[in-house]
Amino acid sequence: MNKILTVQDLYVYYESIYGDYKAVDGVSFEVYENEVFGIAGESGCGKSTLVEGVLRLVKQPGYIPKGKVIFEDTSLLSLSEEDLDKIRWSKLAYIPQGSMNSLNPVIKIDEQMTDAILDHNDIDKEKARNLSVELLKEVGLPSELAKMYPHELSGGMKQRVIVAMAVALKPRLVIADEPTTALDVVMQRIILQLLRDLKENYGLTLVIVSHDMAAHAEIADRMAVMYAGKVVEIGSIYDVFDDPLHPYSGRLIAAIPSTKKKYIKGIPGMSPSPLNWPTGCRFHPRCPYAKPKCSKVDPQMRKIGSGRYVACHTFGEEK
Amino acid sequence: MSQPLLELKDVTRTFEAGGGLGIFKSNIIRAVDSVSFTITSEKPLITALVGESGSGKTTIARLILGLLEPTSGLILYKGKDLRWFKKKDWMTYLREVQPIFQDPYSAYNPLYRVERILRIVIKKFKLASSKSDTHEMMIRAMKDIGLRPEDILGRYPHQLSGGERQRLMLARILIISPKLLIADEPVSMIDASLRAIFLDQLKVFKEKKGTSCLYITHDLNMASYISDNIIVLCKGRGVEEGPTESVTEDPLHPYTKMLMDSISIPDPRERWKGRIELSSSSLFSGSEEAQGGCVFSATCPNATEKCTKESPNLTLIHEGSKRKVACFQR
Numbered sequence: 045m046n047k048i049l050t051v052q053d054l055y056v057y058y059e060s061i062y063g064d065y066k067a068v069d070g071v072s073f074e075v076y077e078n079e080v081f082g083i084a085g086e087s088g089c090g091k092s093t094l095v096e097g098v099l100r101l102v103k104q105p106g107y108i109p110k111g112k113v114i115f116e117d118t119s120l121l122s123l124s125e126e127d128l129d130k131i132r133w134s135k136l137a138y139i140p141q142g143s144m145n146s147l148n149p150v151i152k153i154d155e156q157m158t159d160a161i162l163d164h165n166d167i168d169k170e171k172a173r174n175l176s177v178e179l180l181k182e183v184g185l186p187s188e189l190a191k192m193y194p195h196e197l198s199g200g201m202k203q204r205v206i207v208a209m210a211v212a213l214k215p216r217l218v219i220a221d222e223p224t225t226a227l228d229v230v231m232q233r234i235i236l237q238l239l240r241d242l243k244e245n246y247g248l249t250l251v252i253v254s255h256d257m258a259a260h261a262e263i264a265d266r267m268a269v270m271y272a273g274k275v276v277e278i279g280s281i282y283d284v285f286d287d288p289l290h291p292y293s294g295r296l297i298a299a300i301p302s303t304k305k306k307y308i309k310g311i312p313g314m315s316p317s318p319l320n321w322p323t324g325c326r327f328h329p330r331c332p333y334a335k336p337k338c339s340k341v342d343p344q345m346r347k348i349g350s351g352r353y354v355a356c357h358t359f360g361e362e363k
Numbered sequence: 364m365s366q367p368l369l370e371l372k373d374v375t376r377t378f379e380a381g382g383g384l385g386i387f388k389s390n391i392i393r394a395v396d397s398v399s400f401t402i403t404s405e406k407p408l409i410t411a412l413v414g415e416s417g418s419g420k421t422t423i424a425r426l427i428l429g430l431l432e433p434t435s436g437l438i439l440y441k442g443k444d445l446r447w448f449k450k451k452d453w454m455t456y457l458r459e460v461q462p463i464f465q466d467p468y469s470a471y472n473p474l475y476r477v478e479r480i481l482r483i484v485i486k487k488f489k490l491a492s493s494k495s496d497t498h499e500m501m502i503r504a505m506k507d508i509g510l511r512p513e514d515i516l517g518r519y520p521h522q523l524s525g526g527e528r529q530r531l532m533l534a535r536i537l538i539i540s541p542k543l544l545i546a547d548e549p550v551s552m553i554d555a556s557l558r559a560i561f562l563d564q565l566k567v568f569k570e571k572k573g574t575s576c577l578y579i580t581h582d583l584n585m586a587s588y589i590s591d592n593i594i595v596l597c598k599g600r601g602v603e604e605g606p607t608e609s610v611t612e613d614p615l616h617p618y619t620k621m622l623m624d625s626i627s628i629p630d631p632r633e634r635w636k637g638r639i640e641l642s643s644s645s646l647f648s649g650s651e652e653a654q655g656g657c658v659f660s661a662t663c664p665n666a667t668e669k670c671t672k673e674s675p676n677l678t679l680i681h682e683g684s685k686r687k688v689a690c691f692q693r
Contacts, residue, residue: 086554087525184640199416228415228581230639233625237638255555258584258627262634281631299555300629301562301588303611308588310559312509314524 047114048217048249049075049098054111056090056097058318065318067093067106069273072345075217080243080250082264082281084257084296088315090273091253092141095221099138100128115217133164137215141222141253144202147194153180153205154190161212179208183238200231204238211242218242219251224259236263257300261285266351269293272316272326275345279352289354292327325357333358366442368404368543368575369427369460373397374436376422395419395426396599396658397436399677402543402577404441407569409576411586411607413622414596420579423596424547427577428462429453458488461541465548467528471520477528478516481505481535490538504534508564525552526561533564536574544568544576550585562589583626587611595619598658601677605686615680615688618659657691665692 056068068090075081085091096102098113100120113120115136120128132138140146148156157176162169177187183204194202203223210218223239224232240263243250254260260267260281267284269277269292277290288294295311302308313330316322322329328338335358343355376395398419402410414420425431426438429445438445440456448456464470471480481501484490491497505512508530515523515531523531529549536544546565550558566589568574580586586593586607593610595603595618603616614620624639641662656671657663663670669691677689 086556229583229622229625230415230641233627233635233639234641237635256627257555258629261629261631262627264631285629285631296556297629299559301558301582301584302629303584303587303623303626304628304630304633305588308559308562310561310563311556312560314526315554315556 045076045079047074048077048116049251050112050114051094051098052112052114054094054097054113055109056093056102056111057107057109058093059105059107060319062319066273066321067318068097069321071111071270071273071275073268073275073278075249075251076266078243078247078249079265080240080252080263082260082267083251083253083270084255084260084267085270086255086296086315088318089270090318091255091270092221094270095138095219095251095253099132099136099219101138133210133215134213135216137210137213137218139206139210139218139220139223141225143206144199147202147205149194152191152193153197157190157205157209157212160209165213175212176208179212180205182211182242183208184234198231200227200234203227203231203235207235207238207242211246211248214246215248217249217251219253221253222255223252224254224256232259239263257297258302269296272321273318274326274355275353276327276356277354278345283352289348289352289359290327290356291331291333291358325355331358335361365404367401367439368441369402369577370399370437370439370442371401371423371427372399372437372439374399374423374426374433374438376419376426376431377434393599394422395433398423398596398599398601399436400594400601400604402575407573407575408591409565409569409578409589410592410594411590412577412579412594412596413581413583413586415581415622417598418596419599420581420596421547422599424462424545424577424579427545428460429456458539459542461536461539461544463529463532463536463544463546463549466525466552467532468520468525470532471528473520475519476516477518477520477523477531480531481538484535484539488539500538501534504537505531507537508534509560510534526554526557529553529561530564533561536568537572540572541574544574545579546576547579548581549578565589583611583622595622600658600674600689601687602659602689603687604677609686615686615693616659616690617663617665617692621662657689667691 052072054068054071058065058067071094083091097108102108154173154176158172161172161175177190180187180189185204224235239250242248264281266280268275271292277293284293285297288297298309311330316326324339324341325343328334338357343357345353345355347353374395375397378392378394380390380392412420426433471477478501482497485497485500491500502512505515510530550561553561565576578589590607593607594601597618603619614623657675660666660670675689675691677687680686680688
């Protein structure tokens with residue numbers, strides 16, 4: 045399998061008068077061609093900041109102290125802004141969180157799509173217009189919708205318009221941040237179904253960021269679990285769900301309610317603050333297996349078998 | 364049968380949309396359309412009110428809490444009509460029927476320290492006789508709910524996390540010990556790892572304090588975990604009702620079936636099978652009004668002509684059953 049995206053030891057911090065918020069604190073992972081890679085974690089763990097870091101969209105007071113992001117053969121962090129613009133959207137598309145609410149309320153759908161396409165592509169207006177109608181069809185929307193305004197659409201339809209725009213230039217990689225959040229269950233299913241279809245039809249690679257473990261279970265091939273600015277576990281979706289190696293991933297899965305489960309269990313304690321991460325393993329204050337070492341030494345990512353990684357001192361030891 | 368704790372009888376609430384300046388055509392939206400259900404007083408139960416956005420869930424909560432008045436229909440609390448409540452009745456009612464909202468942030472005054480929200484209820488309902496009693500009561504409630512008083516006391520709302528704010532609301536509930544909680548998506552702002560703790564607390568209230576709960580959610584997974592009974596709403600109409608287990612195991616209404624098919628099971632080995640498609644007429648927001656027919660008829664795979672003309676009522680599936688469904692095709 046070919047790597048399409050490699051993130052190496054990426055850090056994203058936010059400056060503040062209290063010190064740096066270490067939102068993403070040394071994250072590495074790889075994404076392979078034509079897979080669906082899920083990034084899971086609770087609010088505040090740095091998922092969205094990670095994605096912004098990867099796409100170099102971090103704005104002041106945020107900054108990237110160090111790290112490497114390699115997309116295909118290009119190192120994104122050392123590109124000029126101009127060159128980066130050429131890659132963004134045409135090869136590397138991004139669906140930000142809540143972007144369905146960022147459609148311009150006073151411009152018709154097809155015009156918004158056409159404008160966006162023309163901005164990144166050298167085709168004439170007529171072609172761009174036809175392309176946008178075609179794209180709407182592709183995402184399962186009727187063509188009369190092209191002449192409508194955003195307020196006339198439901199949330200699920202707006203999200204589909206956003207997805208259509210993201211794939212307009214046939215990108216190689218699409219990064220979607222919480223694509224199903226704030227949608228009804230039926231619409232969540234339709235959006236995930238659509239993303240999967242597009243992946244098949246266009247040969248896309250997808251990175252899906254979501255707090256919802258059930259969404260990952262539904263669509264991802266491999267996944268990473270984040271906690272407190274770090275990735276704690278990476279593995280195939282089956283491995284992670286069948287046999288979670290990190291105590292946090294296991295508990296996160298056990299905490300999801302389901303019609304198939306009689307009992308769920310929460311994780312006592314609070315998520316720590318990015319201003320002041322706990323020393324050693326960041327999960328140790330909430331971890332039932334924590335040993336003295338865990339509060340002192342930061343566990344490194346270890347490779348366990350093919351494609352499986354975990355950052356935990358207690359792994360492989362007696363629990 | 365003893366008197367139900369809360370009873371809704373054919374409650375309808377409409378809103379007028381548009382019609383600005385008196386020159387534009389206005390639209391009447393039936394947010395809640397002849398909804399009836401009861402919450403028993405025989406034993407404390409958690410009833411889940413399930414529906415997608417726009418199904419009228421929150422409007423029902425607001426009607427029950429007296430924040431809105433029904434356009435028609437009755438809401439009875441212990442047999443008494445809310446409309447004829449005297450001031451004294453409202454005092455009792457507002458103490459016995461307590462809300463928990465989606466984001467409790469707006470319930471706090473940002474200028475005051477958070478414990479004020481506890482102190483006010485103790486004062487208002489005269490639950491403690493002295494200042495030290497008040498303090499002790501607050502500390503005990505916080506500890507019972509799993510909050511560390513030293514982390515909370517003296518802080519301002521913006522300094523607490525969503526989870527802490529929501530749990531402080533639970534501490535408030537614990538102090539008031541109401542008869543009925545109206546919980547409108549109470550965990551949507553809470554991290555997954557803390558949700559279970561919150562939900563279990565509602566179960567503790569039910570078992571230890573005898574507090575019933577109307578749990579409003581769009582998430583059938585959540586509803587099936589927390590509730591004893593389920594009421595399914597579709598576009599303001601009740602379409603199915605019954606004990607949670609039998610509804611989730613064998614949904615009868617096609618809408619409930621669609622909801623059940625769409626929930627994701629957190630297990631990669633149980634992915635969705637097949638696909639679902641929505642008819643294009645069901646896609647547009649608010650464009651299609653139920654023209655006297657069943658609210659689900661535009662999307663329903665089994666809809667007949669009758670379904671598009673008449674609206675089915677929520678009726679028992681057979682005598683003696685606990686399940687109700689509103690569908691002609693049964």
